[in-house]
Amino acid sequence: MSNATLQKKPQIFFPNLDGLRFFSFFVVFLFHSNKTIFSNLKGTQWYDLTNGLFQNGNLGVNFFFVLSGFLITYLLIKEKEFAGDINVSKFYVRRILRIWPLFYACIFLGFVVFPQIKIAMGSQPNEVANIWYYVLLANNFDFMHSWPVVPDALILSVLWSVAVEEQFYLSWPVLVRFIKLRLLPALMVGIIIGTLIFRSFYTNNDEHDYGVRYFHTFAVIGDMAWGGLLAYGAVFSKRFMQFWEALPKRVIAGIYVMAFAILFFKKDILPPIPVVLVFERLIIAIVFGAIIMEQNYSKHSLFKMQSLKRVSKLGVYTYGLYCLHFVGIIAAGVVFDKLHLDRHSPGISFAEMLLALALSLAISIASYHWFESWFLKWKDKFAVIVKGK
Numbered sequence: 001m002s003n004a005t006l007q008k009k010p011q012i013f014f015p016n017l018d019g020l021r022f023f024s025f026f027v028v029f030l031f032h033s034n035k036t037i038f039s040n041l042k043g044t045q046w047y048d049l050t051n052g053l054f055q056n057g058n059l060g061v062n063f064f065f066v067l068s069g070f071l072i073t074y075l076l077i078k079e080k081e082f083a084g085d086i087n088v089s090k091f092y093v094r095r096i097l098r099i100w101p102l103f104y105a106c107i108f109l110g111f112v113v114f115p116q117i118k119i120a121m122g123s124q125p126n127e128v129a130n131i132w133y134y135v136l137l138a139n140n141f142d143f144m145h146s147w148p149v150v151p152d153a154l155i156l157s158v159l160w161s162v163a164v165e166e167q168f169y170l171s172w173p174v175l176v177r178f179i180k181l182r183l184l185p186a187l188m189v190g191i192i193i194g195t196l197i198f199r200s201f202y203t204n205n206d207e208h209d210y211g212v213r214y215f216h217t218f219a220v221i222g223d224m225a226w227g228g229l230l231a232y233g234a235v236f237s238k239r240f241m242q243f244w245e246a247l248p249k250r251v252i253a254g255i256y257v258m259a260f261a262i263l264f265f266k267k268d269i270l271p272p273i274p275v276v277l278v279f280e281r282l283i284i285a286i287v288f289g290a291i292i293m294e295q296n297y298s299k300h301s302l303f304k305m306q307s308l309k310r311v312s313k314l315g316v317y318t319y320g321l322y323c324l325h326f327v328g329i330i331a332a333g334v335v336f337d338k339l340h341l342d343r344h345s346p347g348i349s350f351a352e353m354l355l356a357l358a359l360s361l362a363i364s365i366a367s368y369h370w371f372e373s374w375f376l377k378w379k380d381k382f383a384v385i386v387k388g389k
Contacts, residue, residue, distance in 0.1 A: 012385055016296060020305055022318055024063040024064055026060070027054075033054065041346060056263050064322075065227070068165055068224055069230075070228065076173055087384060106156070106159060110153035127153060129153070134156065158326065188229045195225070195282075199219050199278045200278045203277045226282065241297060317361070336355075
């Protein structure tokens with residue numbers, strides 16, 4: 001598509017969100033490193049340290065969900081305002097071009113390539129994942145049913161959140177198209193209330209109820225609805241926008257203190273008791289949503305993510321980093337085994353983590369430029385609103 005054609009379409013770009021995406025991936029990476037690389041240090045004070053620092057890194061997924069709800073709702077509302085309608089089929093094509101190629105490539109790696117590599121290395125595959133759930137974009141339910149047993153091919157274990165997002169993408173443009181915009185807040189509040197009611201049936205502090213609370217679509221879709229509410233306010237409420245624009249620095253500092261406190265001390269701040277287990281996800285979504293709004297609109301920010309140019313640039317590769325980082329983690333482990341290094345040593349473990357991160361970056365950047373970009377070049381052809389600069 002020519003530049004002249006693109007310039008005729010409205011452009012929207014939130015320059016501070018790419019950096020936030022990368023940090024969200026990074027805490028997920030640290031969480032998985034703790035479960036794999038640093039598990040070799042169990043029983044030592046070093047593992048107590050890494051577990052204390054990284055045990056809540058899975059909250060990066062919560063942030064991704066709130067961010068997706070904000071961005072998709074914002075773009076759909078703007079499309080409806082600009083064009084008078086929402087082209088649902090074009091929306092689906094754009095999501096397919098962005099999500100499906102890498103998603104299904106990861107499925108191929110997990111169900112076909114990984115077992116063959118394992119056999120070649122003298123081990124037997126023991127896959128618990130059901131391929132049909134993955135093909136049908138319902139693998140979060142497969143993951144929920146097998147929990148706490150995770151797929152043998154760890155690359156499959158992160159794809160549950162992609163499935164949840166795809167389920168959201170399937171239904172949300174249809175709802176936004178056919179529901180009057182003034183009724184959208186009531187719908188999103190209804191979804192949040194429905195999520196809370198659903199979670200109230202699964203408040204036991206055990207693996208079964210944890211699996212439902214964390215992986216079932218109805219238990220987590222409230223994150224996206226909250227992000228959507230913020231987007232609605234950003235588009236239609238002048239008073240709402242004035243609030244975020246004028247937010248004082250002390251309040252902004254408090255938001256980040258709260259976010260870091262939840263990240264490092266979640267069990268102390270949100271203890272696993274029934275009433276907290278119902279509301280904890282919404283509480284976390286509110287805090288993460290405040291960061292998104294502050295970064296996008298506040299005039300008194302302590303910092304803006306776009307000032308971290310290298311980090312923001314890496315944010316472009318976040319989808320690949322999220323889907324493929326287990327390849328980097330596993331590859332780093334193989335390298336260190338081949339070098340006969342003592343992986344039970346704290347220094348070696350930290351070096352292994354750094355190599356895993358470097359490999360994850362290299363693999364994801366290569367995937368983006370040599371694989372994903374082939375599909376992405378067609379994406380703007382089906383866009384009503386395009387990404388600005």
